[in-house]
Amino acid sequence: MEHRAQVRIDGAAIAFNIALLKEMSSVDLLAVVKADAYGHGLIETGLIAQKNGANWLGVALLEEAIALRTKGVQTPILAWLLPPGSDFRAACQHDIDVAVACIAAFNEISALKSRARIHIELDTGMTRGGFLDEWSEFLTLDFSQVEVVGVFSHFARADEPSEKQNIDQLNRFNVMISDLAAIGIHPPIQHISNSAATLKNHAAAFTMVRTGIAMYGLTPDIKTLGDSPSLGLKPAMQLRAKLHLVKKVTAGSPVGYGATAITQVDTTLGVVAMGYADGIPRIAQGVGVFINGARAPIIGRVSMDQFVVDLGAESTAQSGDWVVVFGDGFRGEYTADDWARASSSINYEIVTRIGPRVPRIYAPHVY
Ligand SMILES: *Cc1c(COP(=O)(O)O)cnc(C)c1O
Numbered sequence: 194m195e196h197r198a199q200v201r202i203d204g205a206a207i208a209f210n211i212a213l214l215k216e217m218s219s220v221d222l223l224a225v226v227k228a229d230a231y232g233h234g235l236i237e238t239g240l241i242a243q244k245n246g247a248n249w250l251g252v253a254l255l256e257e258a259i260a261l262r263t264k265g266v267q268t269p270i271l272a273w274l275l276p277p278g279s280d281f282r283a284a285c286q287h288d289i290d291v292a293v294a295c296i297a298a299f300n301e302i303s304a305l306k307s308r309a310r311i312h313i314e315l316d317t318g319m320t321r322g323g324f325l326d327e328w329s330e331f332l333t334l335d336f337s338q339v340e341v342v343g344v345f346s347h348f349a350r351a352d353e354p355s356e357k358q359n360i361d362q363l364n365r366f367n368v369m370i371s372d373l374a375a376i377g378i379h380p381p382i383q384h385i386s387n388s389a390a391t392l393k394n395h396a397a398a399f400t401m402v403r404t405g406i407a408m409y410g411l412t413p414d415i416k417t418l419g420d421s422p423s424l425g426l427k428p429a430m431q432l433r434a435k436l437h438l439v440k441k442v443t444a445g446s447p448v449g450y451g452a453t454a455i456t457q458v459d460t461t462l463g464v465v466a467m468g469y470a471d472g473i474p475r476i477a478q479g480v481g482v483f484i485n486g487a488r489a490p491i492i493g494r495v496s497m498d499q500f501v502v503d504l505g506a507e508s509t510a511q512s513g514d515w516v517v518v519f520g521d522g523f524r525g526e527y528t529a530d531d532w533a534r535a536s537s538s539i540n541y542e543i544v545t546r547i548g549p550r551v552p553r554i555y556a557p558h559v560y
Contacts, residue, residue, distance in 0.1 A: 197466040198434035200553045202233050206427035206521075208245035210408050213425055215246055218391050218398045223249035223271065223384065225405030227257060232472075232544040233409060233430060234553040236264045241555075242408070243268045251403055255279055255289070262287040271312055271343070273322070277301055285309050290342055296327050296334070303338040312343035313373070313380065317365040318358060319349035328369070332376055343382035344370055348397075351389035352414035359390075363397055389413035392424060410521070411540045415530045421521070428521040428529065430544055431558040432551075434482070437499060438464040439512045448501055449493025456492070461508040463489060465516060468498040472547035473518070474536035482516035483526035483560075485509065489516070519543070520558055 215222050224247035225231075230238035239250050239261045250266065252258050253274040261270055272284065273292035278301075284291050285307045293299050294314040302309045316323035323346055324331055346366050350356045366385055373380065383399040388407035390397045406413050410428035412421050421428050439461060446456045456462075465482060469475040473495050481490035481502045489502040504510050522528040529540040536543075 196435075196552055197437070198432075198471060198551050200232070200234075200547055200551050201431040201433065201558055202237070202553055202555050203427070203429050203431070203557050204237075204241045204245075204555055205557070206410050206429040207233075207238065207241050207408060209427050210410050210429070211242060211246050211404075214388075214391055214402065214404050214407055218386070218395065218402045220398045221248035221382075221401040222246065223251045223401055223403040224408055225251045225387075225403055226261070227251065227253040227405070228545045231405060231409050231541065232547045234555075235260060236266075237553065237555050239266050239268075240264075249401065255284055255291075258289040259283065259287050262289065273312070273314065281305055281309060282307075292322075292345070294323050296331055299331070299334065299339075303335070305338075308338060308340050310340045310342045312345050312382070313341060315344065315346040315366060315369045317346040317362040317369065317385070319347055319362070321349075322347065324369075328372070332372055336376075336378055341373075341378050341380050343384065343401075344373060344380040345382075345384045345403075348385065348387060348390050351387055351394060351397075352417050354389075354393040354417075359394060359397075387413070389418060392418065406541055409544065411529060411544070415533075415540070420530060421528070422523075430529070431520040432518040432547065433515050433559070434465050434467040434518055436463045436484075436510060436512055436514045436516060437466040439504065439508070439510050439514075440464075450496060451494055454493040456503070458506065460506050461504040461510065462492065463502045463504045463508075463510055463516070465500050465502055465518070466498070467518065467551070468496045468500055470497045470548060471551050472543075473500060474532065474538065474543070474546075477532060477536040480519075480527045480531050480535040482518055483520070483524070484514060484516040486525070488525065488527065515559075517560060520560075524560060526560075 224242035258272040277297040290310040314323040316325040384401040386402040391402040410426040520526045529543045
């Protein structure tokens with residue numbers, strides 16, 4: 194079936210980014226594929242990562258981990274968002290390592306018949322996941338019924354490498370690892386670095402890094418760390434859509450709901466077959482699409498399934514032509530970062546929010 198919109202994922206770009214990040218950190222790499230691999234497709238991306246050097250896969254949800262196992266992923270998998278009451282038995286059955294961040298979950302895991310593989314999550318200063326107030330009590334528990342494979346934490350400000358909080362969190366991480374050593378627990382795998390830390394804080398690599406956004410070729414923070422090309426990364430995702438309709442209009446035509454825009458001159462408009470139901474931010478302004486080597490900005494409000502762009506009076510675009518909504522930017526097209534800026538968001542949100550009704554195609558980008 195011919196699509197009206199598609200996400201194209203360049204597996205070679207993901208492989209390139211994994212190789213770059215592994216070379217930078219010189220330790221094992223856990224490929225973060227939560228949230229449908231940041232919109233890139235959980236299973237396909239997991240398989241691409243597995244084939245191209247990822248030592249581990251990481252997800253938030255147990256369902257995500259089980260889906261990967263069911264589709265034949267054999268790489269070790271860590272799932273880190275399992276509250277008490279989760280199906281820890283299923284995790285064991287599918288050979289999935291689980292993060293433990295509270296005593297209630299630890300007790301449920303210890304009570305299983307099989308010995309679960311756990312990674313102890315530490316709150317070293319982000320004040321989100323991980324042990325904090327329960328830590329001293331946790332250290333008194335019986336660890337004989339579990340296999341402690343790893344210990345990990347997460348940086349709150351790795352995208353601001355000179356912030357003191359990074360040093361404080363690293364110090365706290367080391368102290369808590371010593372607390373475990375003091376009771377005879379020596380987790381072989383220690384990890385705290387996300388993409389930003391992997392790129393900018395090599396001293397924090399420990400035995401493994403957990404990279405999400407950079408593996409997809411996107412910068413963790415364009416303001417503090419620079420854009421993808423400056424970091425040597427290749428954006429893997431291109432979003433394209435078809436022009437449902439191209440029409441000539443006269444100056445003074447009100448465009449879209451609320452008539453928030455009015456054409457200033459005679460021009461050609463293109464109706465793009467995507468909208469906020471597909472993840473196009475409704476508030477985005479100042480971005481648009483790329484066609485025939487030129488940018489065409491959004492005019493008027495984004496609707497549920499469509500938005501309108503100003504192609505310019507001289508445009509030769511036809512109804513049914515493909516346009517690039519965003520890509521790697523190397524030819525002048527808009528990027529996920531451009532869309533993020535235009536909607537007061539971040540590239541993470543732009544790629545993860547692309548809806549399930551947009552098919553993912555695993556092939557090189559096209560123009
Ligand atoms: C999402 C997530 C990551 C990946 O973060 P990036 O900034 O995308 O590299 C790493 N670790 C944990 C615990 C996460 O939740």
